[in-house]
Amino acid sequence: MVRKQRVVDNFSGDTLNERWFTNTGTGSPTYTMSDAIDGGFIITNGGSDNNFGTIDFNTIDQFNSEGESLIGVIQPTSTTFRRLWIGMLTGNNGTPLDYAFYNDDTDDSFSQIESRDNGGTATTTDTTLTTAHNSKKTIQLTISATNIRLFVNGNFTLLKTSDLPSQPHMPSFLAQNRSASSRVGRIIYLEAWNT
Numbered sequence: 001m002v003r004k005q006r007v008v009d010n011f012s013g014d015t016l017n018e019r020w021f022t023n024t025g026t027g028s029p030t031y032t033m034s035d036a037i038d039g040g041f042i043i044t045n046g047g048s049d050n051n052f053g054t055i056d057f058n059t060i061d062q063f064n065s066e067g068e069s070l071i072g073v074i075q076p077t078s079t080t081f082r083r084l085w086i087g088m089l090t091g092n093n094g095t096p097l098d099y100a101f102y103n104d105d106t107d108d109s110f111s112q113i114e115s116r117d118n119g120g121t122a123t124t125t126d127t128t129l130t131t132a133h134n135s136k137k138t139i140q141l142t143i144s145a146t147n148i149r150l151f152v153n154g155n156f157t158l159l160k161t162s163d164l165p166s167q168p169h170m171p172s173f174l175a176q177n178r179s180a181s182s183r184v185g186r187i188i189y190l191e192a193w194n195t
Helices: none
Strands: 006-009 021-026 030-033 041-045 052-056 067-076 082-090 098-105 110-116 123-130 137-144 148-152 155-160 170-177 183-194
Touching: 030 052, 041 052, 041 170, 067 082, 067 098, 067 170, 082 137, 082 183, 098 137, 098 148, 098 170, 110 148, 110 155, 123 148, 123 155
Parallel strands: none
Antiparallel strands: 006 183, 021 052, 030 041, 041 183, 052 170, 067 137, 067 183, 082 098, 082 170, 098 110, 110 123, 137 148, 148 155, 170 183
8 A cells, every 4th residue: 555645844953844945925034943842943024014924845736635634733922913824725825826724813803714726716714713812723624625624722623615625735834924013923743644
């Protein structure tokens, strides 16, 4: 039996693994490995509104949107004026064309699943989880041809059945500020696989 495509990253060591590509969306974010226990990888955005930085596989789309899963541990360091995305996409984070993301954006009251099918309209479905927090969260997205299932900290949270992605994907993480103040996003763990 041939093992299906899988990637695991603990975001530890001196530098980011070479599979990851840093993408400066707007502004001049900095990218650093944390020098702290379970600190992970840090994206720090500058002091202009909507500056963001991302990491992804630079359009190496090895995952099947009709049967893929992702687990990620992420943490914002602010309870206001920031956004974190984690999920699977085609394209790049500046203009993703096909994706399924967990979206934790303090411009919204509740976190969401956001998805888009091959350049179509992006839609969101709200959870009941408020965005005004700075706690570490374990996010799991299970994506199939019929739905997207979201688990937060091991608990089933949401099912989305509209605007499902249909193209090959790569994992991605985005951190964005929503004000003229610098904001930091951390990714501590990521695992993605074809089901």
